[in-house]
Amino acid sequence: MKKPDKALSDTAIQILDVAERMARQGGYNAFSFRDIAREIGIKSASIHYHFPTKEDLGEALVERYTNRFLDALGAADDAEPIEMLSRYVSIYRAALIEQQLMCLCGMFGAEIAKLPAPVSERTRAFFERNLEWLDTVFKAAGVQDPRKRSGEVIARLEGAMILARAMNDMDLFQRVTGDLPAESLRS
Amino acid sequence: MKKPDKALSDTAIQILDVAERMARQGGYNAFSFRDIAREIGIKSASIHYHFPTKEDLGEALVERYTNRFLDALGAADDAEPIEMLSRYVSIYRAALIEQQLMCLCGMFGAEIAKLPAPVSERTRAFFERNLEWLDTVFKAAGVQDPRKRSGEVIARLEGAMILARAMNDMDLFQRVTGDLPAESLRS
DNA sequence: GATTCCCTATCTACTGATAGGTAGATATAT
DNA sequence: ATATATCTACCTATCAGTAGATAGGGAATC
Numbered sequence: 001m002k003k004p005d006k007a008l009s010d011t012a013i014q015i016l017d018v019a020e021r022m023a024r025q026g027g028y029n030a031f032s033f034r035d036i037a038r039e040i041g042i043k044s045a046s047i048h049y050h051f052p053t054k055e056d057l058g059e060a061l062v063e064r065y066t067n068r069f070l071d072a073l074g075a076a077d078d079a080e081p082i083e084m085l086s087r088y089v090s091i092y093r094a095a096l097i098e099q100q101l102m103c104l105c106g107m108f109g110a111e112i113a114k115l116p117a118p119v120s121e122r123t124r125a126f127f128e129r130n131l132e133w134l135d136t137v138f139k140a141a142g143v144q145d146p147r148k149r150s151g152e153v154i155a156r157l158e159g160a161m162i163l164a165r166a167m168n169d170m171d172l173f174q175r176v177t178g179d180l181p182a183e184s185l186r187s
Numbered sequence: 188m189k190k191p192d193k194a195l196s197d198t199a200i201q202i203l204d205v206a207e208r209m210a211r212q213g214g215y216n217a218f219s220f221r222d223i224a225r226e227i228g229i230k231s232a233s234i235h236y237h238f239p240t241k242e243d244l245g246e247a248l249v250e251r252y253t254n255r256f257l258d259a260l261g262a263a264d265d266a267e268p269i270e271m272l273s274r275y276v277s278i279y280r281a282a283l284i285e286q287q288l289m290c291l292c293g294m295f296g297a298e299i300a301k302l303p304a305p306v307s308e309r310t311r312a313f314f315e316r317n318l319e320w321l322d323t324v325f326k327a328a329g330v331q332d333p334r335k336r337s338g339e340v341i342a343r344l345e346g347a348m349i350l351a352r353a354m355n356d357m358d359l360f361q362r363v364t365g366d367l368p369a370e371s372l373r374s
Numbered sequence: 375g376a377t378t379c380c381c382t383a384t385c386t387a388c389t390g391a392t393a394g395g396t397a398g399a400t401a402t403a404t
Numbered sequence: 405a406t407a408t409a410t411c412t413a414c415c416t417a418t419c420a421g422t423a424g425a426t427a428g429g430g431a432a433t434c
Binding site for chain 3: 405406407408409410411412413414415416417418419420421422423424425426427428429430431432433434
């Protein structure tokens with residue numbers, strides 16, 4: 001029997017979906033209550049019922065994104081390190097290629113100096129938990145300085161998303177990250 | 188005898204300086220004519236005299252940033268590849284550590300889907316010229332698939348800036364990019 | 375030498391649009 | 405009756421952008 005902390009209403013989910021897409025296209029200042037409301041066919045005042053302030057909405061956005069991300073990753077010891085790293089890369093690739101969107105936390109990470117504190121803290125937590133997950137994988141693989149490797153992996157993936165989108169060349173993401181799993185396990 | 192295309196007035200330079208800092212902190216929507224004007228002690232209407240629209244200001248921002256960046260890089264064959272790559276990394280490091288700012292084009296690259304076309308085009312041109320510069324270095328070093336290596340270098344540096352800022356841990360940038368010059372020249 | 379004209383650069387005052395946010399009425403369903 | 409969810413109507417602040425007045429400095433003309 002599942003017992004979610006708070007069950008989100010359909011409307012709340014719609015709001016999050018639309019806001020997430022807008023945020024992942026243009027950043028924290030690129031989604032507005034009015035735009036979201038217009039797209040899902042309600043009034044902007046109604047959004048405040050579900051998310052009292054924009055800060056709250058931003059927090060909920062990062063929270064859901066982080067949970068989904070970690071869910072998709074699964075346990076860091078589910079399989080061999082090389083396979084776990086391939087899975088890690090494929091999640092970024094899917095976001096870029098299939099959704100045609102930037103990573104939400106990559107976007108917010110770039111803007112972090114101007115985000116409301118609760119949002120920036122959750123963004124930091126996203127990266128912290130990703131680093132920990134990767135650390136576990138690299139430790140299992142017996143590499144030196146796992147934290148360094150973990151940072152390299154995240155940096156290359158976030159940077160590759162930006163570069164591929166800026167160059168409007170999604171193949172570039174594949175070229176830049178294709179060998180990442182094997183390379184990052186080299187001693 | 189130097190003959191600059193257009194000499195920028197002191198005020199125009201001040202506007203660009205303030206706008207660049209704001210943009211590199213929070214993105215394209217994080218600088219406003221009013222904020223810039225307030226900081227340099229003029230009225231926002233006066234900014235329109237120097238830069239008619241925000242789009243024009245954004246373009247000028249990326250243009251100046253790109254020119255300065257390429258100037259700092261110098262010719263790609265100035266020295267040995269390993270030295271040129273070290274120089275490349277050090278320019279990013281200086282921006283992050285000394286200025287405490289994100290790369291302007293890394294920021295705009297993330298937001299590229301929502302930028303005015305002239306700004307996004309110039310942002311793309313920044314990366315194109317950076318890739319070309321790195322290609323030249325890697326070709327001189329005789330590595331295979333220079334474009335792939337160039338993409339990896341840019342991706343790792345832009346991503347490392349985001350990660351270090353998000354984690355509020357500037358040493359992380361150093362750890363993630365410290366070996367980059369030597370590593371990227373390995374066959 | 376004084377006057378006229380023009381260019382640069384700024385100002386005041388304004389516009390219409392949009393931002394996030396609030397109060398309170400209303401409808402629906404349990 | 406109460407809780408949920410939405411609405412209308414409004415607020416203040418800010419956004420980019422415009423029109424037109426003003427001031428100062430040359431340079432050319434008288």
